[in-house]
Amino acid sequence: MTQMKRRLLLRNFLTFLLPTLIPVLLLGTLSSVIIQQYVKSNIQTESSNILNQTKSNVELILNELDSLNVYFMTNAVEFVRLKALLQKPKFELDDYAALATIKNYIDAPAMARPFIDSIYIYLDNDKKQFITSSSGGFERVDSYYDDGWYQSYLDHNEPNLIWTEMRSVKKSTFSVTDTQLITIYRKLSLSSQEDGVIVLNIDPKYIENLFHPLSTLQNQQIFIISRDGQILANSGNSSFPQAADAAALASVPYGSIYRSDSGMEPLYVFKAHSDKYGWTFYSTVPRRTLYSAPNTLTNITLGVILISLLIGTTITFMLNRKNRNDLRHIVNILQLAQQGKPLPEPPEQVKDVYSYITHGILTKFIEQHYLTAMLSERKQRARVMELQALQAQLNPHFLFNTLETLSWKVVSLTGKPNEANRMIDNLAKILRYALDGNPKNAILQKEIKFTQSYIDIQKVQYKDKFDVQWAYSPDVLKYNVPKLLLQPLIENSLYHGIKEKEGPCKIKVKIRKSGDELIVTVLDNGIGMSREKLREVETQLRQQAQDNDALQASHIGLSNTHKRLVITYGENYGLIIRSKTHWGTVVRCRIPI
Template sequence: MKSIYRAFFVKNLMTFLLPMLIPIIVLGALSTYLIHQHIKEEINHNHMDLLKQTEENMELMLNELDSLNLQIVASATQFVHLRTMMTKRWLDHNDFVELAALKNFIDSPAIARSYIDSIYIYIENDRHRFLTSTTGGLMELGDFYDRSWYESFVSHPDKEQVWTEARTIEKVFDRYSPKPTHLITMYRKISVAADNDGVIVLNINTDYIKNYLASLSSMKGQQVLIVDKNNDVLFSDDKIDLGRDVIQQIVSQRSSFFPLDLGDKSFIISKLPSDKYGWTFISITPKDALYEVPTRLSMVALQLLGVSIVIGMLLAYYLTQKNYADVKAIITTLHSAENGKALPPLPSRVKNVYSYIIHRILQNFMEHNYVKVQLSERKYKAQAMEFAALQSQLNPHFLFNTLETINWKAISMTGRPNELNHMVENLADILRYSLDDQNKMVILQKELIYTESYLKIQKVRYRDKFDVIWAYDDEVKKYHVMKLILQPILENCLYHGIKENERCLIKIKIRTTPAFLHISVIDNGIGIKPEKLAEIRERLESNVDQTRHIGLHNTHKRLKLTYGEPYRLAMRSKYGWGTAVHLSIPID
């Protein structure tokens, strides 16, 4: 009874849960997937737009370096004179006038562009003087607080015309309070008196760029950074601390949009390489910030799923209790009827399917039980009689022994084998075939051998009034068939086919399809009249035992009992033209 209770509970649980769970799961998963894909496309599109905008703005800022270079080229004479002034010990009035004009050349962009910290112009000279926008004019390198740019200029090879590096300098506003300042310095070599004999140094305020990059972040936790060709971070808002190895891993990725796991956190990376300065613009966004909506949707779906499961279990428990009580009442009624005990009273009214079942059981149980016993008994007897009739139509043992005696007697009377001996031997072979092999299934090759023995006997009987044509491939011989399936068909063929004054032609055709072995026996004899053919077909399909036409009828019954529904027998005939019998046997 516990198993019945569990079965009812599982069935009722599935009945209530599946209609609720399937829509929730399908809609939840589908909506999450679609939103996820939409967000992914939007993120990629928005981040690439953001990086392109950043690239354009940065190039616009750095174009100041190109503008300065063009002005130097256009004012070559003035800058040649500047080189001369850098080598003089003392400057005269004209030098100061011209120096003021040149200083205004670099002061204007430094003052106008808030992101420019300072601009230096250096042309090789023995005194290591350079023009700077931070002081009144020329400065000597040894007297200035920023000297690391000169080392970078000297150490870079001539072929590298433009490069960038991050620097930290200490600006001295007074003697006791130096202030560290973070800069991104752009270098561009210039040629004044000789090739690459000077450099323009553009110092960009890192804090300004950081604030600018921070203002571009449109999502919580998003970071925008710029790295140079050496994978050094030039600009960053410092929200996420990335090592050099991580930067190198990001830059080396072929894809411009990909996920990246850092420790226990996942990020979505977008990057845009820039060929002009060899920089790479990178956007890094926490994955949980991007997929906040799908995550919330998934949580809502899970909550609905949990509520549905609880409701389904409560309903299933209630119905299981009710159904179990009804089934228990039915089983009690059945046991009472089987044991001869008093049955409970009929229900006053039918409330559900279970009370209807109890009502019908109480009305019909005894009659049904009696009919069932009688039917089983009759079915058993009929089946036993049928098999006995099929297997015991004729006991050939006595005939076989008698034929052996006749065979030897015929030889002793004539002194040598004769036609009678051949007939007796063929008949004995057929009887031995039916007796020796207790297994009713044989290969088709064996069945064909003993069928030929049968035909030899019939040729003597009918004085060679028929010929046989065999049509089959050797590979069909390997299939298993029941014994003696061809003999009854050929007997029927000879009985209905031999003409009085003409020879008859019989064709035995065997072929296979993927699932069946097809055997056809066709003759051009006298054929069967329509009414007689209908009678034979009716007898073949009848379940009544036949006293006539035992061979064909029994063969049909044996094949039907062995192969079941897949087996088919078709019999066609036209009076005056001939008869055809077709068997379709499932291949073993």
């Protein structure tokens, strides 16, 4: 008994907890994986869009350098004049006008563009003079507060015409702090030799301010690294990236994880490169950002599982105690039944499965003898049906042999085939057609053939009283129709319409195809029916179609045919009758094909 209790407890535990825990565990795991993939894809898409937008904005800023270069390259006179002015020891009046023109061209973008700190134009000259947007005229390199760019120009021996560097400049001798500038160099040349350089100094804070509205992800960092590995602009306030990081990031594939030697958390790295300026735009996102939502979902899932365990365990112990009491009650009932003692009353209200089982056991004791009697009765019915089936196999065989004997007897009496002999042969054909093969359906061609045999029999009786006309196209003969469909309709026309009318009459059978149906119409010009009689016949057809007993109607042929059509094809199919006194009757039906 103790082992049974343990088994029952384990079964209840699994029954209540597994259906709860498995869906929660599967749903939580699947959701975590899907969300992780979605977040990663979203980060890649957003980072790519941000980098492309940043690249476009920065390159648009740097186009000012191209404008200055194009100006001097396309205005050779201005270029030569500026170079001559830089060499002159003393200016004339026209020289001041020319200087003002050139100065205005470089001052305009420097004043209109807040991101431009200053612009220098230097053409090789012995005095080392250059023109700048920061002052009113020429400046000498050796006496100007910013001379670092000149040494960079002299040291640059690489073939690329544009290069960038990050510089610190003290704008005056009184400045305490240095000013950080992004300096972009563009060599000038009208011939094969280098003639000078355009220096564009940009405030990096302006570019960094462009990054802030673009950083949509948590702890996302955007920065730019030059071709030489210098960090030009950075949206973050952290010490990352360092120079060592800049060199290492160049080899990190797009969308991969980078682990810094400084001990920072792993980062997803996305980048876009500007071939024109040699800048690389980076976007980094901490890996924990990717796993933030999945980790939260995992914690929620674990919490739900823990709560489910607590609730399920409590319910399991409560249910197990109740089931033990119910099981003890069932065992008591079985013991009383075996001992032949009175059984307890069944519960008035079934509340749970064990009460239902107990009630079922009591019910089975009561119904046992009744079921035994029912089984015996069904066996008896099966034997009777078997005997009827064997008898039904003998009846058609007996009828065919009898008709054949009668036919030969008539021939022997008359000495030759005669009208009676032909009637018997037609009757045998109809009987064989009705009983052989498929008991329900036959092709229309065969149906018409054996209906004609019935007409030939009636012609002997009625002589020239009626004539049958057929109207159909050959293409309808291949379709299946219910067996003995036409014979009852023609019989109805004979016995209820033509028989009681004086003079010759006609029966017309029309068969046509309409869509996916055959329309069969039998018309006669017999005595017809009054409205009251027609209403009575229609009522009989409806009643007989709903009655499962034997047909007991005056128009038994119509009733039989109508009921067979309704049973075979449904309530929407059946016979439609139209009739008028002294005019005749029309019977129509539809057959699906």
